[in-house]
Amino acid sequence: MLRVEDLHVHYGGIHALKGIELAVGEGQIVALIGANGAGKSTTLNTISGLVRASGGRVEFLGKDITNAPSHEIVRMGLCQVPEGRKIFPEMTVIENLLMGAYIRNDSEEIKADRDLVFDLFPRLKERQHQVASTLSGGEQQMLAIGRGLMSRPKLLLLDEPSMGLAPLLVKEIFNIVKAINQQGTTILLVEQNANMALSIADYGYVLETGRTVLHGPAQELAANEEVKAAYLGG
Amino acid sequence: MSRVVALVLLCLVVALFALLRKYRAVVVSNTAFKYSYYPASALLVILAVNFLLVALGADRLFFVQQAVYGLSLGSVYALIALGYTMVYGVIKLINFAHGDIYMVGAYAGYYAVTALNLSFVPALVVAMAVSAVTGVLVERIAYKPLRDSPRITLLITAIGMSLLLENLGQKVFTSTPRTYPSMFTGSYNVFGVSVDLSRIIVFVVTILLMLALQYFVTYTKPGRAMRAVSQDRDAARLMGIDIDRVIAATFAVGSALAGAAGVLVGIVFPQIRPTMGVMPGLKAFVAAVIGGIGIIPGAMLGGMIIGVSENLVTAYISSSWRDAIAFGFLILILLAKPTGILGKHTREKV
């Protein structure tokens, strides 16, 4: 479904991505793990068109989307839930969800999807008229994911959904991610919490200083000694 | 009017104002009156002072007269300030050429009335359309190619575009001032204060435009996209929003409002000239900063404050100090609350 080949990115003089390779198959959860600064977020941002690639190729549903404008990529069914949530702070919960459905015009179905999101995150329903900046960290993360779902993506990119959340909340979020996947959305997940990520993923990639250094089925990776030593605290 | 009645009315107005303040959150966030809140408050404050003066047995006519004049001037500042604040919201640029767009609007309205024999409303629409087109052109030519450049570069091109419009204006319209034909004569007597019809029109049209803008920004898709872009540009892109189109739309709307201000100023202060945009432009920008730049209701608030206080300073002190008022306010507010009255405190990520 998504194929990334030999992806390179330069920031100023820094060579941030040095040939990333990865593939995501339909229906999968794929985890991208690695240390801070390894290039995980940059990889997602380049796929979704926020960052320009200086070389390589990104292919989504058989089409070349390398360096295509973000808004066109979203329309093809690829939606990113960015790191740090990036919800619209001055808008209400409902307005944020509506922004997620920006590319759609079917107002009846948008309403239906909104109710689906509320089913998934009952807490958002309670706070639907609240301004987003007044939500707690966990609720903001839920809103960010809910907003991402509103575009009805075929592939959802999740960037560090566990960041800054209490352990209990992290579990809740991951359960929901799994549920979303079971409802048919393919997921590419960037996580610093490698354990958690590999526990729900089908396949995993390990990034190190801008390169894919290791990949394999999630369970194998989780059992790999190197990975355990570096990322799982083993 | 007896003093007792005045006292009662004063209490009434104060109560009304308190009520408005109390439900400010509701008014500002949910109803269609969000952007009209500040003009309405300004009116109430003036009324309150009016009744207070009557109750004290002091001369109120002069004050109220000046304050009401201030409201119409404030409306013009507010309309221009909106464009500054909206553009700043989406691309963080002080669009120095905005004051000159207001000038273009004034001339477009002038020619619509004199050459095309249009009446007020069609002329207003023509002026808004011409300004919108000019604003979008300025953005496409001078700002869009520089979207990733240092902001100071953009500031200089904005200054360049401002000078260009001004000097082109000198060439095309000549430096001789033109005079708007008087469209609204007559005045009304409200509680002994005579209010010109033209000033009422200015105030009412401003309120109507505010309501329209409020509707546009809150309930329409392009309006929401505009707010999204100003709150978080990258997140907006990830929603599938085409940033370039939203920015162009913002310039169009902001410039149209400035164009409207140009016509409105023409019916109250009929003399227009190519350099007319410089000072009002600057002060409107100051108004936007006072209210909190990037915040739409803030522009209304700032515009009203500057408009009313300028008129009062002219009336009670001297017109030669008038220009210092806007900037004095600016400094005071920036030092007390650097992000403006309605601005939010932001913290730099370390």
Added chain:
Amino acid sequence: MRRHPNQLRGSAIWIAVGAVALVVVNILVATGSLDSYYTSVLGVVGINIILTTSLNLINGITGQLSIGHAGFMAVGAYTAGILSMHFQTPLVVNILAAFAAAAIVGVLIGLPTLRLRGDYLAIATLGFGEIIRVVIQNLKITGGAFGLIGIEWIDNFFYIEIVAIVSVIIIWRIVNSAPGRALVAIREDEIAAETMGINTTAYKVMAFAIGSAFAGVAGALFAHRMAFISPSDFTFLKSIDVLVMVVLGGLGSLTGAIISAVSLSLLPEFLRVIDEWRMVIYPLLLVVVMLFRPQGLLGTKEVHFGAISAALQRLKSLFVKGEEHLEPASDLPAIATREADGVNTDEPILEVRGLSIYFGGLKAVSDLNMTLQRGALHGLIGPNGAGKTTVFNMITGLHPPSEGEILFEGKRIDGKPPHAVTAAGIARTFQNIRLFKDLTVLDNVKTAFHLSTGYGVGSALAYTPSYVAKERWIDSEARRLLEILNLQDRSMELARNLPYGEQRRLEIARALATRPSLLLLDEPAAGMNPQETADLMDLIRRIRDEFDLTILLIEHDMSLVMQLCERITVLDYGMTIFEGTPDEVKRNPRVIEAYLGEEAG
């Protein structure tokens, strides 16, 4: 100092062209070959050079966007005008008085406004500029709106030329000294500058005052050249004119400023041919130039400027043989530990008690307690967002804590500004690397020697022996630090062009240059590969011993943390969930649940 020979030759050509032009102009004026109109135009050029270089000190070098320069020019012009008319004082006195008056007004305005940043600062300076004008317009002594008529008329090109040259040299000397490095550091990254021990507020006000003072000088020359001044000479548009010259020349480039002042002052004379359309062509040119040269007419920031000083150095070395060897002057102490004057080495170096901070109602860190013994290597770990960096920010004074106290060497440091914390002996690196990106590697480190500079602007101007010795010492010590961190081959590279690993090492070098006794490292291994990480571990141990440091570090790389640290504090959700030795941490069930995760297999 090694530079590309081409660059050197290029700047030598520029200097030669400038010198020849100056000589030719002087001969022409002296022999009377130019008529008075053109000499007068040359006077304008001189005044504009002073205005542009002085505004460049504020906008370009220090990076503080000011657009009210005309106001200070007005202060100078009116000071000179009033003195000349009422006291018939000579030109020199008037210039000095204008300098002083504008400097004072600059300090008065700078102190409150320089807290503002970016566009807010710009609009505040614009506001003050306008207020100065309105005040002048309303005072009796300034002649109100009509202005002053009958100031002694001195339109002598040579006077203006001398004053302009002196002004430029003074500004050039300031920029090229340690205080100048501090100013550039502020432009590059104000927060990093603060943590290098630079009192950014004081330095910004200083730059603002000096820039304003020279605008005052330009104003004085202007007043005497015109013999008649009025408030309308000093409007907002005048400020904009100067700003345009600065940006067009290239922000931060003094030569750029001069060249653009010369060309933009002469441009209207050339455009005279198309007189009628002149006012339309000028802004059009401006826009077109900016569209095609967004960095300014003369390109990158420091190239010309740096090259000139290099060329001058080289010129000097032709005459003064053997002076180029840089030896650390023996009478100055090399970097080592600061003298332990009366510090009890048994007491903890850092003690944190009940530390909490709220961000908009949210408690980001709550009730943190931590004690660091002298010489310790202590780790701070926890999931992203747990509040680790916030702890660093509180210790270094960037975020004043809402509750609790921080004791460093037994003294309270909470609530102190970052530069004072650095001066007390705490240095840090940043998670999102905050180098001075457009400075060279060497200059990054030199800037961090700010606290041990020990000379003022005065000795830099006078080029005193103590200044020369100190600069040489800083240079050699900076190079020594680069060698320790294995960056000596990169010293002339721009910091932005280094790979992550080297950038992180450079941040450490820079932190060491502030001569700390406690070093805070925020994710030093992020973005490094395993080999680099292993080297880093050795390096951290080495610098701890060599510089007698205590080190507190945040890191996600568990192999590094577990091997390196003697004790570890685990944060989660703003709270300490455990503190102990690496082995204890590894075994603790709460830590495993929150952060390390259950061991698979």
